[in-house]
Amino acid sequence: MRAVVIQFPGSNADFDARDALGRVLGVHTATVFHRETTLPAGTDLVVLPGGFSYGDALRPGAIARTAPVMAAVRRHAERGAFVLGICNGFQILTESKMLPGALTRNAHQRFESRDVSVRVDADGPFTAGLRGRTLRLPVAHAEGRFVADPETLARLDGEGLVALRYVAAEGPLAYNPNGAMRDIAGLYGGPRRNVLGLMPHPERRAEAALGGTDGALLFHAVSRVVASAGRV
Amino acid sequence: MLGRVLVTLKREVLDPQGDAVARGLAALDLSGVRGVRVGKVIEVSLDPGLDRDAALALLNAAADGFLANPVLETWSVELVDEAASP
Numbered sequence: 001m002r003a004v005v006i007q008f009p010g011s012n013a014d015f016d017a018r019d020a021l022g023r024v025l026g027v028h029t030a031t032v033f034h035r036e037t038t039l040p041a042g043t044d045l046v047v048l049p050g051g052f053s054y055g056d057a058l059r060p061g062a063i064a065r066t067a068p069v070m071a072a073v074r075r076h077a078e079r080g081a082f083v084l085g086i087c088n089g090f091q092i093l094t095e096s097k098m099l100p101g102a103l104t105r106n107a108h109q110r111f112e113s114r115d116v117s118v119r120v121d122a123d124g125p126f127t128a129g130l131r132g133r134t135l136r137l138p139v140a141h142a143e144g145r146f147v148a149d150p151e152t153l154a155r156l157d158g159e160g161l162v163a164l165r166y167v168a169a170e171g172p173l174a175y176n177p178n179g180a181m182r183d184i185a186g187l188y189g190g191p192r193r194n195v196l197g198l199m200p201h202p203e204r205r206a207e208a209a210l211g212g213t214d215g216a217l218l219f220h221a222v223s224r225v226v227a228s229a230g231r232v
Numbered sequence: 233m234l235g236r237v238l239v240t241l242k243r244e245v246l247d248p249q250g251d252a253v254a255r256g257l258a259a260l261d262l263s264g265v266r267g268v269r270v271g272k273v274i275e276v277s278l279d280p281g282l283d284r285d286a287a288l289a290l291l292n293a294a295a296d297g298f299l300a301n302p303v304l305e306t307w308s309v310e311l312v313d314e315a316a317s318p
Contacts, residue, residue: 059301066298095301102303109248147245147304179246 001226003027003045006073008034008064013050013086013203020206021047025219034067044226045082046073048089050140050201060103060143061091070096082125082222083195087141090186090197099189099197100156101148106141107179113140115211116177117169118185118200122160124193125225126218134167135214137200139177144199146180146187153182161188164198233278234312235291239300240271274299275312287311 005017014031022029030040034053039046054063064070070092077083077098085093093099106112115138120130148156156162164186166176176183178199186198202215241247247269254268276294278287291309300307 058299062298062301094303097297100303102301104245104304105248107246107248109252145246149303 001027001044001223002040002042003029003047004032004039004043005029005047005049006034006069007031007049008051008053008067010053010055011049011051011088013088013201016201017047017049017086017203020203020215021219024206025216025223027219027223032069034064034069036069037072039069039072039076043076043081045084045222046076047203048073048083048085048092049203050087050089053088053092056143059091059095060088061093061095064088064092065096074098077190077195080190080192080194082226083190084126084218084222085195085197086201086203087139087144087199090199091143093189093195093197098195099187100152101146101184101187103143103199104145104147105143106145106177111140111142112144112177114138114173114177116185116200117167117175118164118198119167120163121165122163122188122193124163124188124196126188126196126222127163128221128225130217130221133217135164135200135217136169136205136212137202137215138204139200141178141199144178144180146178146182146184146199148181156184156187157182161193162186163188163196164200233280233282233287235276235278235287236310236312237274237276237291237295237299237307238271238310239274239295239305239307241269241305245304271305278311284311 021027166183168175189195202218205215250268250270295307
């Protein structure tokens, strides 16, 4: 698998994603600057990383969706190739309409930086073999509350596109860290579930030295799909 | 010519920022407030060569999906006479 991480001005988890993919998982990983208009030949996975692209001007992800590189990312997704949006990357995907709904201010107005439990609720390339499993992953965001109209929510559940849902965990803190509708933490989209957006940070929980390896499961899963199916 | 886009949260969308402002007002003993919703005003300087209809069309195009996110927000647009504005 060949991965690229898009770097926007204000991205701050781009190096985390490169480190998890490149050093920990041994995936060939490169950084692509937001001003580029094409992706490197042979790119299998595009990661839109966490951070505060363009200082969250207007809304998180709103300016990033106008970046030159995003036309290439959209083409990549539309032909069924893999796109992973983490945190700000998820916000960029909803602002780009590559995923439905929107992510807005946490219901309690606080920045949440802690571990949460999320249950894998859908099959797909990033969660192959993981359905039903609960993962412990860190979140770090102020605007992660997923909002969509009732018709969209019904469709997402009806089509089984809710990839990850916040679920109850030990401890005094609310299990849903932001008030997301239907406890939605991650969503599949794209023509063959090749697009995944999620608020938690799998790249920050990809090796035991950082507290666990649950995050690596998502990268391993998509890597296996690429290895078995070949390039799209 | 100055365009003004007023972006407001849809009624059904929870506004925790507005709630925090309302609590602040209560703490200042400004009674009589039943609730607060926070939106934003975006002022856009426009090419003076644009006629009114073209200017309004431009502002609506800018608002629809970019200055406002239709999942969360609604908007209205207006043109302001700059000579009359402060």
